[in-house]
Amino acid sequence: xxxxxxxxxxxxxxxxxxxxxxxxxxxxxxxxxxxxxxxxxxxxxxxxxxxxxxxxxxxxxxxxxxxxxxxxxxxxxxxxxxxxxxxxxxxxxxxxxxxxxxxxxxxxxxxxxxxxxxxxxxxxxxxxxxxxxxxxxxxxxxxxxxxxxxxxxxxxxxxxxxxxxxxxxxxxxxxxxxxxxxxxxxxxxxxxxxxxxxxxxxxxxxxxxxxxxxxxxxxxxxxxxxxxxxxxxxxxxxxxxxxxxxxxxxxxxxxxxxxxxxx
Amino acid sequence: xxxxxxxxxxxxxxxxxxxxxxxxxxxxxxxxxxxxxxxxxxxxxxxxxxxxxxxxxxxxxxxxx
Numbered sequence: 001x002x003x004x005x006x007x008x009x010x011x012x013x014x015x016x017x018x019x020x021x022x023x024x025x026x027x028x029x030x031x032x033x034x035x036x037x038x039x040x041x042x043x044x045x046x047x048x049x050x051x052x053x054x055x056x057x058x059x060x061x062x063x064x065x066x067x068x069x070x071x072x073x074x075x076x077x078x079x080x081x082x083x084x085x086x087x088x089x090x091x092x093x094x095x096x097x098x099x100x101x102x103x104x105x106x107x108x109x110x111x112x113x114x115x116x117x118x119x120x121x122x123x124x125x126x127x128x129x130x131x132x133x134x135x136x137x138x139x140x141x142x143x144x145x146x147x148x149x150x151x152x153x154x155x156x157x158x159x160x161x162x163x164x165x166x167x168x169x170x171x172x173x174x175x176x177x178x179x180x181x182x183x184x185x186x187x188x189x190x191x192x193x194x195x196x197x198x199x200x201x202x203x204x205x206x207x208x209x210x211x212x213x214x215x216x217x218x219x220x221x222x223x224x225x226x227x228x229x230x231x232x233x234x235x236x237x238x239x240x241x242x243x244x245x246x247x248x249x250x251x252x253x254x255x256x257x258x259x260x261x262x263x
Numbered sequence: 264x265x266x267x268x269x270x271x272x273x274x275x276x277x278x279x280x281x282x283x284x285x286x287x288x289x290x291x292x293x294x295x296x297x298x299x300x301x302x303x304x305x306x307x308x309x310x311x312x313x314x315x316x317x318x319x320x321x322x323x324x325x326x327x328x
Contacts, residue, residue, distance in 0.1 A: 027328030034326070052327025055269045055320065056287075056294055064293035065324050080327050094322060097302040098295040165328065192328075214328030 008239055013187060013209050015156050016102060016135030018074055022047045023204065024234040025076065025189065026227065027214025028065055036223050037068045044227030048074040050105055050214065053091055053098075054081065076137065078105040085124040092129050104129060105159065105191075106138040115165045119146050123153065130154030139191055142176035144183060151186050158184060159212065161192040162203065166215040168195025171202055181207040197226075197233030204237025205245065264315040281308035284321070295322045 012019040027050040031037055041049065049069060069075065077095035082088035085108065092104040106129070108121045122138045123146060130136045135156045140146065142160035150158055160177050163169035170193060171177065180188045187209035194200050200211045213230050220226035265274055275283065280298060284290055296303050297320035298311060313319075 028326040029328040031326060050328055051324045053295070053322050054325045056289060056323050058269075058287055065326055066293050077324070078327055094295050094297065094302055097304065098293070098324070100324075212328075218326075 008235070008242070011238065011242065015137070015187065020047045020074075020210070022231065022234075023210040023238055024200070024227075024231045025049070025210055025212040026217060027212065028052075028069070028218075029214050030218040031223060034063060034065055034068045036218075037065075038070060039224045040217060040227040041070060041073055043224045044217070044231040046073070046227065046231065048076050048103070050076045050078050050212070051100070052078050052080045053095060074103060075100045076103045076105050078107045078139075079125070080107045080109070082106075082108045082125075083110055084108065084118075085121045085128070088121070088125040089128050092125075092134060096134070102133060103135045104137065106136060117141060117161070119143055123149055126150050126155050127153040130156075137189065142173045142180055144176075144179045147180050147184055151184055155186060157187040157189050157209070159189045159191040162190050162199065163193025163195075165192045167193050168216055169193055170195055170199035174202075174206070177203070177208070178206060197229045200230050201233040201237035201240075204234050205240045207241055210234075264313075266313055266315070266317045266319060268319045269321055275313065278313060279309050280311040280313060280319075283313060283319075284308060287321070289321065289323075293323055296320070297322070 012021050013023055022045045024044055024046050025048045026046040028037055077100050079088040079091040082091055088106050088108050106122050106125050108118045109115050110118050117139050119140050122140055126136050126138050130153055137157050137159050138150055138155050139159045147158045160180055163172040189210040189212055190203040190208045191212040194211055194213050195216045203211050217223050217226045265272055299318050
């Protein structure tokens with residue numbers, strides 16, 4: 001085997017006390033049927049998946065989404081629905097009490113048009129929950145000074161958005177995410193807005209440690225195949241990053257000898 | 264007696280929290296309960312007798328990204 005493949009063998013991402021060999025994280029939102037979720041997880045090899053917490057609607061079905069997530073897959077409860085740090089902390093406590101482990105994705109949204117995260121409230125919630133021993137994964141707008149504060153507060157990673165949730169527009173915030181990758185010591189996980197496997201590959205090529213993809217997989221006509229496609233793209237992008245790409249050039253650089261054929 | 268469940272008032276006969284959840288058909292649903300703003304472990308549901316003006320939040324995990 002060649003060297004990059006050997007490197008990939010031992011290439012794991014550590015978050016909290018867990019090691020992840022697969023750098024595609026997925027979500028459980030918007031699947032047409034819950035029964036597709038375990039098949040998507042198997043096809044993609046994703047080792048961590050998000051879930052949300054809501055009030056029970058007594059009039060509707062009583063299926064438990066956790067029954068569709070294999071035991072070996074790490075649950076990443078999110079704090080969606082929280083509008084301030086207090087609500088996010090409360091959701092994290094409930095998730096942990098419910099036996100979902102210590103991982104928590106902080107998602108605090110006050111802007112309903114673009115669903116942009118409230119970075120300031122997210123920092124406050126991160127400070128509280130990291131002190132309580134949670135593995136805190138804050139979902140934020142990519143902002144280097146804020147990300148440094150998150151790192152200092154004990155965040156296990158920083159999760160900048162590529163584009164608004166569910167927009168499928170890819171890495172619109174690319175230049176800002178690059179600053180995080182270059183300057184933070186905690187992992188950078190690109191979350192939200194990635195619509196195509198090539199977007200995920202692009203994020204991994206530029207050095208992101210992982211990506212989180214929900215809508216693009218769950219809303220595809222074939223979520224199982226799309227999960228696999230994203231997984232391959234993430235692995236390809238990661239391998240390319242580890243293999244160290246060369247810079248772009250303004251002019252051609254010959255790949256064959258420049259001498260004439262018979263001269 | 265009257266309690267508040269997920270923001271709505273409800274008239275119920277005195278019973279344990281476990282019996283209330285079972286009557287709602289949620290015993291096996293992975294529901295999580297906050298009882299008067301304190302999270303109550305499933306193992307403790309049968310020890311809690313619901314009282315007048317109690318407030319329950321009954322939550323569950325759902326799909327989300």
